[in-house]
Amino acid sequence: SQTIHQWPATLVQPVGSPLSLECTVEGTSNPNLYWYRQAAGRGLQLLFYSVGIGQISSEVPQNLSASRPQDRQFILSSKKLLLSDSGFYLCAWSVVAGGPTTEAFFGQGTRLTVV
């Protein structure tokens, strides 16, 4: 069966510090990978998605970046965190060619607080 791992679960970082959140998927090959953010009182906002190694699409302009160095590894990074980067970050995966029944499966999330 497929599983998705996301770490750390919680993180407190000072403004201006770097960020690296990692997500790995097991039990599937060539998945679509996603990074979402849920800010306080907001819905789930898609930040990045990837359809393959080294292929990253950004949905919103920001000071975050994403990388996919391996097929089942997705990394969210920042060189300098802002207060507004605080939120709940979620990694997700879906089958690439799943047809009309495709759904995304989420990790447990990382609570990031920038202080």
Added chain:
Amino acid sequence: DQQVKQNSPSLSVQEGRISILNCDYTNSMFDYFLWYKKYPAEGPTFLISISSIKDKNEDGRFTVFLNKSAKHLSLHIVPSQPGDSAVYFCAARGRGSNYKLTFGKGTLLTVNP
């Protein structure tokens, strides 16, 4: 531009009664709709979905209705249970979008014993 809207931030119902969660969308290219349930400090879990070629999908206590002409879908939970208390997100996928999901802001459902 919010393409998926959940206009009720919260809903409170009594145990055993029906919960109706609503969702509206604006993009006519959406062809697949999903509901996710989320507990605090956890990732969302998939609940139920419906294709745009259908108007109803049922799975146990959960039924999703789709009204394409009104661009509206709803999730019915009958009977509601205290364990159903969570945030419910409506999501939609567009044709040719590489299966990206666009989410609404969520509705907090509280089922009172």
